[in-house]
Amino acid sequence: xxxxxxxxxxxxxxxxxxxxxxxxxxxxxxxxxxxxxxxxxxxxxxxxxxxxxxxxxxxxxxxxxxxxxxxxxxxxxxxxxxxxxxxxxxxxxxxxxxxxxxxxxxxxxxxxxxxxxxxxxxxxxxxxxxxxxxxxxxxxxxxxxxxxxxxxxxxxxxxxxxxxxxxxxxxxxxxxxxxxxxxxxxxxxxxxxxxxxxxxxxxxxxxxxxxxxxxxxxxxxxxxxxxxxxxxxxxxxxxx
Amino acid sequence: xxxxxxxxxxxxxxxxxxxxxxxxxxxxxxxxxxxxxxxxxxxxxxxxxxxxxxxxxxxxxxxxxxxxxxxxxxxxxxxxxxxxxxxxxxxxxxxxxxxxxxxxxxxxxxxxxxxxxxxxxxxxxxxxxxxxxxxxxxxxxxxxxxxxxxxxxxxxxxxxxxxxxxxxxxxxxxxxxxxxxxxxxxxxxxxxxxxxxxxxxxxxxxxxxxxxxxxxxxxxxxxxxxxxxxxxxxxxxxxxxxxxxxxxxxxxxxx
Numbered sequence: 001x002x003x004x005x006x007x008x009x010x011x012x013x014x015x016x017x018x019x020x021x022x023x024x025x026x027x028x029x030x031x032x033x034x035x036x037x038x039x040x041x042x043x044x045x046x047x048x049x050x051x052x053x054x055x056x057x058x059x060x061x062x063x064x065x066x067x068x069x070x071x072x073x074x075x076x077x078x079x080x081x082x083x084x085x086x087x088x089x090x091x092x093x094x095x096x097x098x099x100x101x102x103x104x105x106x107x108x109x110x111x112x113x114x115x116x117x118x119x120x121x122x123x124x125x126x127x128x129x130x131x132x133x134x135x136x137x138x139x140x141x142x143x144x145x146x147x148x149x150x151x152x153x154x155x156x157x158x159x160x161x162x163x164x165x166x167x168x169x170x171x172x173x174x175x176x177x178x179x180x181x182x183x184x185x186x187x188x189x190x191x192x193x194x195x196x197x198x199x200x201x202x203x204x205x206x207x208x209x210x211x212x213x214x215x216x217x218x219x220x221x222x223x224x225x226x227x228x229x230x231x232x233x234x235x236x237x238x239x240x
Numbered sequence: 241x242x243x244x245x246x247x248x249x250x251x252x253x254x255x256x257x258x259x260x261x262x263x264x265x266x267x268x269x270x271x272x273x274x275x276x277x278x279x280x281x282x283x284x285x286x287x288x289x290x291x292x293x294x295x296x297x298x299x300x301x302x303x304x305x306x307x308x309x310x311x312x313x314x315x316x317x318x319x320x321x322x323x324x325x326x327x328x329x330x331x332x333x334x335x336x337x338x339x340x341x342x343x344x345x346x347x348x349x350x351x352x353x354x355x356x357x358x359x360x361x362x363x364x365x366x367x368x369x370x371x372x373x374x375x376x377x378x379x380x381x382x383x384x385x386x387x388x389x390x391x392x393x394x395x396x397x398x399x400x401x402x403x404x405x406x407x408x409x410x411x412x413x414x415x416x417x418x419x420x421x422x423x424x425x426x427x428x429x430x431x432x433x434x435x436x437x438x439x440x441x442x443x444x445x446x447x448x449x450x451x452x453x454x455x456x457x458x459x460x461x462x463x464x465x466x467x468x469x470x471x472x473x474x475x476x477x478x479x480x481x482x483x484x485x486x487x488x489x490x491x492x493x494x495x
Binding site for chain 1: 334335339432436
C-alpha cells in the first residue's frame with residue numbers, strides 16, 4: 001500500500017503534464033500534438049539540446065573542479081578561508097547573482113552567449129561540488145591513501161586501485177547533482193542569457209506567458225523526464 | 241611536484257570560477273548603488289540608498305520572502321518527517337526531485353485556479369515550494385537516519401518501554417534536528433531567494449525580494465536600475481549575516 005502511494009505521488013506530475021499534451025480522437029487519447037516539435041519555429045528541440053549541452057559541460061567541469069579543489073583544501077592552510085567561500089553562492093539567490101553577473105558579462109562582451117550561461121551556472125554547481133567532495137575526502141580516504149603509500153604503491157597504482165574505486169560513487173553523485181542544478185536553472189539563465197540562450201526552463205516560462213499550455217507541458221515533460229530517469233538509475237546511491 | 245601543482249591549480253580555478261564573479265559583481269553593484277556608475281547620478285551619492293530604504297517595498301518584500309520561506313521549510317519538514325516515520329518508499333519519492341521550480345509553478349498555475357494563483361496568502365507559492373522541497377527533505381532525512389543509525393536508537397528506546405509516539409518525539413526528531421538544522425537553514429535561505437515560483441504565482445504587492453530586484457533591474461527606465469543593486473546588496477548583507485551566525489554556531493558546537 002505504501003509503495004503504491006509512493007509510486008502514485010512520484011508519477012503524479014508526469015501524468016498531469018502528459019494529460020495536457022494528449023489530444024482526443026474518437027474517444028481515444030493520441031500524441032498527435034507532439035508532432036509540432038518537429039515544425040520549424042518551435043524551439044523546443046533546440047532548447048533541449050542547449051539545456052543538455054550546458055548541463056553536461058557544467059556538470060563535468062564542476063565534478064573535476066570539486067574533486068580537485070576539495071582534495072587540495074584538505075592539507076591547505078587556506079582551508080578555513082576557502083571552505084566558507086564554497087558556501088558563498090548560497091548567500092546569493094540565482095536571480096540576484098544573475099543581476100550581478102549580467103553587468104559583468106556585458107562589460108566583458110560575452111552576455112547573451114552560451115559561454116556566459118555556463119560560467120554563471122558554474123558558480124553554483126562548482127561551489128556545490130566542492131562542498132560535496134569535501135565530505136568525501138574528509139572521511140577515511142586520506143588514511144586509505146596513506147596505507148597504500150606505506151605499503152609501497154606508486155602514484156598510478158594508488159589511483160587505479162585505491163582512489164578511483166573509492167571515488168567513483170561520490171563522483172557519480174556529484175555529477176548527477178551538479179547536472180540537475182544546471183538543468184533546472186532559470187533566473188540566472190534568463191538574465192545572463194539575455195533571452196538569446198533558450199534553455200528548457202526559459203522556454204517553459206515563455207510558453208506559459210504566451211498561454212500556450214500544450215507547448216509548456218511538452219517542454220516541462222522534456223525537462224522532468226531525463227532527470228527522473230537519472231534519479232531512477234542512481235536510486236540506490238541516493239537512498240542507501 | 242604534480243601534487244604540489246594540483247594543490248595550487250584547483251583552488252586557484254575555484255577562486256576564479258566561483259568567487260571572482262561574485263566579488264566583481266558586488267563591486268559593480270556597489271558602484272551603481274553609490275552613484276559612481278549610474279546614468280542618472282553625477283558621482284557619489286546616498287540618494288539611491290535613502291530612496292530605496294525609506295520605501296516600504298523592500299521591507300515588505302524581505303518580510304514576505306522570509307515568511308514564505310519559513311512556511312515552505314516548515315511544511316516540507318513536517319511532510320518529510322511524516323514520510324520517514326510512515327516508511328514511504330524513498331526510491332519513488334526521490335523521483336519528485338526531478339520536478340524543478342518552473343514546472344511546479346506551471347502546474348500550480350494551470351491547475352490551481354483562483355485559490356492558488358496570485359492569492360493574497362501566498363498559498364500557491366507555498367504549494368509549489370513544498371512540491372519541490374518535501375521530496376528533497378524526505379531523501380535528506382532518510383540519508384541522515386541511516387548515517388546516525390536511527391533504527392538502533394529507536395529500538396533501544398522501545399526496549400526501554402517508550403511508545404512509538406514518544407520515540408519519535410524524544411529520539412527521532414531531536415536526532416534529525418541536531419544533524420540537519422544547518423541544512424534546513426541553508427534551504428530556508430535558498431527558498432527566500434526563490435524567483436520563478438513567486439514570479440508566476442505571486443501578487444504584484446508584496447513581491448518576493450528576487451522579483452522586486454528583477455523588476456527594478458529590468459524596467460525600461462534606467463533610473464530604477466541602481467535601486468535593484470541596492471536591493472541586491474541589502475539582501476546579500478542580511479543573508480550573509482544570517483549565514484555567518486549559523487556557520488559560527490555550528491563550528492563552536494563541533495569544537
